[in-house]
Amino acid sequence: MNDLARRYELFGRVEAPGYRELTEGIAADPAILSLIAALPAPKQQPNLLFAAVRFLGGPVTAYPAFSSFVRQSWDAVRATMLARSTQTNEAARCAALLPALCLLDGPLALIEVGASAGLCLYPDRYGYRYPGRELGPQEGAFTCEVTGPAPLPDRLPEVVWRVGVDLNPLDVRDPDAVAWLRALVWPWQPERLANLERAVAVVAQDPPRLVRGDLNECVAGLVAEAPEEATVVVFHTAVLPYLSEAERERFAATMRALPCHWLANEGPARQPWVRLPYPPPADRAVMALVLDGRPLAFAGPHGQSLSWFA
Incomplete structure (x- = not known):
């Protein structure tokens, strides 16, 4: 899971600094990393996870609230990530x-x-x-x-x-x-x-x-x-x-x-x-x-x- 942790840390540091607290928290949280790692590789994207949480009404600011929501609502988060994809239409x-x-x-x-x-x-x-x-x-x-x-x-x-x-x-x-x-x-x-x-x-x-x-x-x-x-x-x-x-x-x-x-x-x-x-x-x-x-x-x-x- 080291590669996955690095991927999340890099995403917050370089691409999406507003998510940096979350990506650093995930990178240091084996329980959340293990949930993400169990998904198919194309569904492990940071932006897909954060969008799924937001789509379900979850918090994406402080890491404790975010991680609590992900653990408690993982079935719904997982189903959303599997059913959808990162389709940012800019x-x-x-x-x-x-x-x-x-x-x-x-x-x-x-x-x-x-x-x-x-x-x-x-x-x-x-x-x-x-x-x-x-x-x-x-x-x-x-x-x-x-x-x-x-x-x-x-x-x-x-x-x-x-x-x-x-x-x-x-x-x-x-x-x-x-x-x-x-x-x-x-x-x-x-x-x-x-x-x-x-x-x-x-x-x-x-x-x-x-x-x-x-x-x-x-x-x-x-x-x-x-x-x-x-x-x-x-x-x-x-x-x-x-x-x-x-x-x-x-x-x-x-x-x-x-x-x-x-x-x-x-x-x-x-x-x-x-x-x-x-x-x-x-x-x-x-x-x-x-x-x-x-x-x-x-x-x-x-x-x-x-x-x-x-």
């Missing part, structure tokens, strides 16, 4: 994707793999604030700090077709699904919750087509379905950690062979086929934004920043 990541999408000739046909509720399929419907540049509706616009020579767009893209694929797609018209999305948002980041609520309201007016299935089995067929007159873009953000190494390699090989663009916004370590111009920062988590195998930038995990490569 619409604000569109702020990081947008400059890359606007490098491409439109109109665009978007295919998102690992789409969750499909909130990131609507980069043309949201508002954005970059340094010296505003796009789209400004009430509740996504703010993104930018460094480096980023090609900030002067207009929103034209999207004529969109579809998502997910093992368990979520319907934004389903209150239970939206409650789960809320539970996945870290409680010390109210701006992310506000972003979620606004994005859900936008998408609920015109819900996307979401296909239930495995990305490796579905992506080629969806590319073939896209309208011929559109520029086809397959994209994903924070999806590769949920694939095995073999599944990631298979997906990468498939994407290289398909007649479309491939836009990835993933942790650098999950894209070993990409040669970054310099190492990612050691003191914070970042994503590597990569278009057709070419690294463009480091992006904040929730779309809050973009460090464009020279």
